[in-house]
Structure formats: C-alpha cells, structure tokens
Amino acid sequence: MADSHDIKFPSPGNVVLRGGCRCGNITYTSTSLPTSMSHCHCLACRQASGSPFQTFASFPIDSLTWTTHTSRGLSIGNTSDESGLSFYEANPWARRGFCGNCGSPVRLHSATSPREMCIVAGSIDEGSVKGELVKPTEHIFLEEQAGWFDLPEDGLGRFERFSEGESDRKIKAWMEEHGRGGGE
Ligand SMILES: [Zn+2]
Numbered sequence: 001m002a003d004s005h006d007i008k009f010p011s012p013g014n015v016v017l018r019g020g021c022r023c024g025n026i027t028y029t030s031t032s033l034p035t036s037m038s039h040c041h042c043l044a045c046r047q048a049s050g051s052p053f054q055t056f057a058s059f060p061i062d063s064l065t066w067t068t069h070t071s072r073g074l075s076i077g078n079t080s081d082e083s084g085l086s087f088y089e090a091n092p093w094a095r096r097g098f099c100g101n102c103g104s105p106v107r108l109h110s111a112t113s114p115r116e117m118c119i120v121a122g123s124i125d126e127g128s129v130k131g132e133l134v135k136p137t138e139h140i141f142l143e144e145q146a147g148w149f150d151l152p153e154d155g156l157g158r159f160e161r162f163s164e165g166e167s168d169r170k171i172k173a174w175m176e177e178h179g180r181g182g183g184e
C-alpha cells in the first residue's frame with residue numbers, strides 16, 4: 001500500500017467502526033468508539049441537516065482515517081488531510097465537512113476542541129460497530145430549537161446553549177485571538 005507518504009493505515013483488526021456519506025465517495029474508519037453523543041438544535045445544524053436537530057458523535061481525532069473519491073482523484077489520509085471533502089464554516093471556529101457529490105454532512109471540527117472530531121452520527125455504519133455505541137446524553141442549543149418539533153421527554157440533559165459553560169468562554173477567547181469580532 002502507499003506507505004511512501006505520511007499515511008498511517010490502521011490495521012484492520014484495530015478498526016472498530018466505519019461510516020461514510022450516502023453516495024460512498026467519502027468513507028472513514030475509526031480505531032476508537034465515540035466518547036460521547038449529543039443532539040444539537042442550533043440553527044446551523046438544523047439547516048445543514050434539514051432536520052429538527054443534528055446528532056453528533058465525538059471521536060479522538062487521531063482515531064479516524066478518511067478515504068475520499070472526488071473529481072480530483074482518490075485520497076486516503078488522516079484528519080489533517082482535507083482534499084476530498086467540501087467545507088462550510090457557519091462560524092469561523094466551526095468547520096463542517098460534507099460530500100460535494102451527494103451533499104451528506106459527515107463531520108464538524110471545532111477550532112476550540114482541536115483534538116476532537118464530531119462525526120454526524122447518521123453516517124455511522126452500525127453493522128460495522130465492534131462493541132457498544134454510547135447513546136446521546138444531551139440536547140444542546142435549545143434556545144434555537146425548531147418550534148414545529150415537540151421534543152419528547154427522553155430523560156436526557158437539556159441545555160439552552162453548550163452543556164459546558166466553558167465552551168462559550170473558549171470560543172470568545174479564540175475569536176479574540178484570531179481577530180474576529182462579532183458574529184455568532
Ligand atoms: Zn457522497
């Protein structure tokens with residue numbers, strides 16, 4: 001295989017989960033199960049998903065390997081390799097990756113949590129999972145929730161914004177550091 005580049009292939013025995021977009025142009029493997037899952041009701045997630053909320057699964061960033069087929073060719077790489085994904089930044093600190101061919105959202109990377117990758121949970125191939133997936137524990141950004149969707153009583157944590165108050169502080173600090181005022 002292509003071991004002349006800085007590509008680290010996980011050995012198949014270490015892969016515990018696979019996933020990808022609808023058309024199959026973007027696939028990923030992970031050597032770790034997600035550490036947490038949450039439902040985000042913010043407007044950006046609602047618009048990007050076309051749903052009342054977007055469910056994310058959080059992974060250690062180094063556990064993921066991406067394989068993408070695009071008009072620019074085949075690309076295999078670790079998280080830092082972005083050649084095959086299309087991107088959108090709803091906020092300057094949050095980069096959303098999606099498939100430019102079928103439009104499926106696949107991931108969100110926040111500059112304030114660089115060691116973590118949030119994968120769109122719907123892209124996980126459940127049949128590939130070795131072990132047990134954690135279940136979502138919280139609904140976040142309910143201050144922006146859809147008025148047309150009645151959230152059932154599911155016993156999960158409910159938060160107007162982030163579940164950790166620390167996150168807003170980290171974003172503010174990041175914005176100041178990168179000279180971006182205003183915005184969401
Ligand atoms: Zn696709």
Ligand SMILES: [Zn+2]
Pocket residue numbers: 040041042043044045046054141
């Ligand atoms: Zn969101």
